[in-house]
Amino acid sequence: xxxxxxxxxxxxxxxxxxxxxxxxxxxxxxxxxxxxxxxxxxxxxxxxxxxxxxxxxxxxxxxxxxxxxxxxxxxxxxxxxxxxxxxxxxxxxxxxxxxxxxxxxxxxxxxxxxxxxxxxxxxxxxxxxxxxxxxxxxxxxxxxxxxxxxxxxxxxxxxxxxxxxxxxxxxxxxxxxxxxxxxxxxxxxxxxxxxxxxxxxxxxxxxxxxxxxxxxxxxxxx
Numbered sequence: 151x152x153x154x155x156x157x158x159x160x161x162x163x164x165x166x167x168x169x170x171x172x173x174x175x176x177x178x179x180x181x182x183x184x185x186x187x188x189x190x191x192x193x194x195x196x197x198x199x200x201x202x203x204x205x206x207x208x209x210x211x212x213x214x215x216x217x218x219x220x221x222x223x224x225x226x227x228x229x230x231x232x233x234x235x236x237x238x239x240x241x242x243x244x245x246x247x248x249x250x251x252x253x254x255x256x257x258x259x260x261x262x263x264x265x266x267x268x269x270x271x272x273x274x275x276x277x278x279x280x281x282x283x284x285x286x287x288x289x290x291x292x293x294x295x296x297x298x299x300x301x302x303x304x305x306x307x308x309x310x311x312x313x314x315x316x317x318x319x320x321x322x323x324x325x326x327x328x329x330x331x332x333x334x335x336x337x338x339x340x341x342x343x344x345x346x347x348x349x350x351x352x353x354x355x356x357x358x359x360x361x362x363x364x365x366x367x368x369x370x371x372x
Contacts, residue, residue, distance in 0.1 A: 162212030162291035165205075167319045168280070172202050175273045177267050178266045179238065185245075186238040186263060194234050201227040214291040221286060228277045235270040239359055242267055246362045257367040264363030268330065268356060275352040276326035282318050282345070290316055300325065301339045330356035 176195035179187050188194050204223055211216040242263060245252045253260035283299040284290045294316040302321060304311035321338075328336040333353045340346045 161294075161316075162214035163287050163318045164212060168213075168277070169202055169206070171240075171273050171276065171319065171323065172198050172227065172231070175235075175270050178270050179234055182238055183259075183263060186239060186241050186267075188234050194230075197230060198227065201230070204353055207236055209288065212291065213287040214362065216288045220288070221281075224281055224286065225296065228274065228281060231270070231277065232274045233309065235267060235274055239267045239271070239355065243358065246366050253370060255370070257370040260363060260367050264359055264367075266361050268363075271359070272323070272326045272330050273357055275329070275348070276319070276323040278348065279325055279345075280322040282324070282348075283317065287319075299340065299342045299343055299345045303337045326352065329353055333357055336356065 154365055171197075175200040179194045180191050184191075201223055205220060205227070208217065208220050208223070253263075262267070279300065280287065284293070289296070294314065300317070300322075302317055304315045304317075325336075325338045328338075329349050329352050333356070335349070340349055
């Protein structure tokens with residue numbers, strides 16, 4: 151997960167891990183039942199593909215170009231994923247609470263829909279953590295130690311990591327995953343109040359979706 155200077159002193163992350171996560175989020179949204187996705191079905195993946203293409207063209211190669219418009223497009227892209235998943239999650243939760251016939255004979259379908267919302271939630275928050283820590287990926291490429299929001303184990307155990315260690319997207323994805331599963335801080339600490347609130351929001355959303363979906367699925371199976 152470490153990211154130091156690359157060949158010839160290159161700095162910055164590559165786009166493909168972030169692009170893959172965005173593509174997965176778009177594909178998962180399309181896989182949802184029609185009631186829970188934004189219509190028409192092609193809107194979410196096409197918008198995400200266009201915004202990602204704009205980012206890659208505007209900052210080709212490694213992510214290291216600091217431009218306000220690139221940061222704005224990044225925020226719009228992550229916000230779009232978040233809003234689309236909130237749309238799906240709210241409709242799913244409302245249906246579970248108000249419709250006794252929801253997936254009446256299909257617990258597998260219910261678990262699949264809940265799983266899609268849960269996984270997309272992890273991806274969305276991973277992208278937010280990645281974009282907000284230390285001013286974003288491009289800023290970290292130039293000022294890797296400036297104003298950290300999260301303290302990773304590699305920052306504390308310097309004997310086991312290179313002095314120029316910088317978190318990359320995989321580190322933020324791990325943070326989002328464990329926040330969603332452990333419902334508490336794990337090996338990464340948030341040191342800004344707003345970051346703690348963001349992690350609380352993710353844990354709460356994950357808990358609500360998981361608890362309601364699993365409880366409803368058990369009820370169906372009985």
